[in-house]
Amino acid sequence: MVKIIGLMSGTSLDGLDICYVSFDLLGTKWSYNIIKAEAEEYPLDIKDKLANAQNMTALEYALFNSDYGIYVGQRVKAFMDRNGAKPDYIASHGHTIFHQPAKRFTAQIGSGAGIAAETGIDTICDFRTTDVALYGQGAPLVPVGDRNLFGDFDYCLNLGGFSNISSDNNGTRLAFDISPVNYVLNYYTRTIGLDFDRDGEMAREGIVNHELLEKLNNLDFYTHTGPKSLGREWVEEVVIPLIDSYNITLNDKLSTFCEHVAIQLGRNITGGKVLLTGGGAFNKYLVERMAANAPQCEYQVPDNQTVNFKEALIFAFLGALFVYDIPNCLSSVTGARYDCIGGALYKAGIK
Numbered sequence: 001m002v003k004i005i006g007l008m009s010g011t012s013l014d015g016l017d018i019c020y021v022s023f024d025l026l027g028t029k030w031s032y033n034i035i036k037a038e039a040e041e042y043p044l045d046i047k048d049k050l051a052n053a054q055n056m057t058a059l060e061y062a063l064f065n066s067d068y069g070i071y072v073g074q075r076v077k078a079f080m081d082r083n084g085a086k087p088d089y090i091a092s093h094g095h096t097i098f099h100q101p102a103k104r105f106t107a108q109i110g111s112g113a114g115i116a117a118e119t120g121i122d123t124i125c126d127f128r129t130t131d132v133a134l135y136g137q138g139a140p141l142v143p144v145g146d147r148n149l150f151g152d153f154d155y156c157l158n159l160g161g162f163s164n165i166s167s168d169n170n171g172t173r174l175a176f177d178i179s180p181v182n183y184v185l186n187y188y189t190r191t192i193g194l195d196f197d198r199d200g201e202m203a204r205e206g207i208v209n210h211e212l213l214e215k216l217n218n219l220d221f222y223t224h225t226g227p228k229s230l231g232r233e234w235v236e237e238v239v240i241p242l243i244d245s246y247n248i249t250l251n252d253k254l255s256t257f258c259e260h261v262a263i264q265l266g267r268n269i270t271g272g273k274v275l276l277t278g279g280g281a282f283n284k285y286l287v288e289r290m291a292a293n294a295p296q297c298e299y300q301v302p303d304n305q306t307v308n309f310k311e312a313l314i315f316a317f318l319g320a321l322f323v324y325d326i327p328n329c330l331s332s333v334t335g336a337r338y339d340c341i342g343g344a345l346y347k348a349g350i351k
Contacts, residue, residue, distance in 0.1 A: 003085075007072065007093060011182075017038075021316045067114075070111070070118055074119070091319025092112060117348065134143065134337045139168070139334065142158060143156070146166045154273045158278040161180070163179050173272070222267075277301075
């Protein structure tokens with residue numbers, strides 16, 4: 001058995017997810033138990049820096065990488081002290097600032113050395129870089145956890161900053177990003193001081209702009225097949241300018257984009273049991289539109305702990321695979337040359 005704290009900071013900037021998990025490997029079958037999980041909301045200064053880190057100078061970025069790692073380490077140490085947690089390792093996703101796999105480049109901020117130093121726990125981080133160096137997308141990484149921990153479902157669909165899906169095809173795990181979700185929806189609600197559209201009520205009151213909807217659905221990304229992933233760069237350069245070119249109300253923008261998300265999901269799910277997780281699972285209006293666009297699907301929203309912490313849980317699992325020297329990046333998903341063991345280990349040192 002190995003005990004790991006998994007850390008996840010998503011592109012929607014809703015905070016740091018901390019998930020303390022024990023894993024057992026019996027033969028080839030994994031089991032897990034979430035011992036404790038908590039979400040830490042970011043202070044405004046951290047949130048602002050994460051939202052704008054792509055515009056920092058090299059020196060500013062290097063300093064923030066260190067400062068953010070130390071901040072995360074301090075928050076995890078407080079979590080450990082509060083809950084009597086004694087993990088063997090910490091597995092940190094970091095926070096994605098740059099993701100350009102076509103240039104063989106990706107960057108998740110948050111110094112693993114800082115986390116290890118503040119907590120006294122060996123820390124695994126930087127899970128995507130090796131896969132990208134192997135000509136992979138470096139994303140999505142969650143499907144290896146979907147296959148091993150949630151194999152009873154036909155599809156595992158996560159609605160976070162972006163939607164991603166995974167499923168088995170004759171024993172091969174396939175997965176890809178489908179569309180932006182909360183990254184866009186929350187971008188617009190933050191323009192009026194709201195972190196998100198609770199239950200999708202603002203979107204429900206809006207009217208779908210069908211001309212904008214058609215243009216969104218015809219964006220080039222949606223014609224690509226095979227391994228593919230999304231980053232904030234594409235959203236900021238293509239999606240948001242397109243939406244802003246229409247002089248429509250905020251509610252209309254939210255309603256139109258929810259319809260766009262639902263249509264794209266319906267194009268990629270052929271039916272069956274779908275495990276639905278991520279913050280978007282709480283957007284009642286969006287889930288209603290998804291069901292209307294794919295009535296052949298049986299969407300199942302699990303308990304709140306799994307909905308909220310599935311990605312942190314799975315990054316803890318990626319850490320467990322790293323520890324057991326088992327590949328945690330699947331080339332069938334990312335398009336890399338071969339499966340690899342992604343991650344870098346920072347030893348906490350001898351006290």
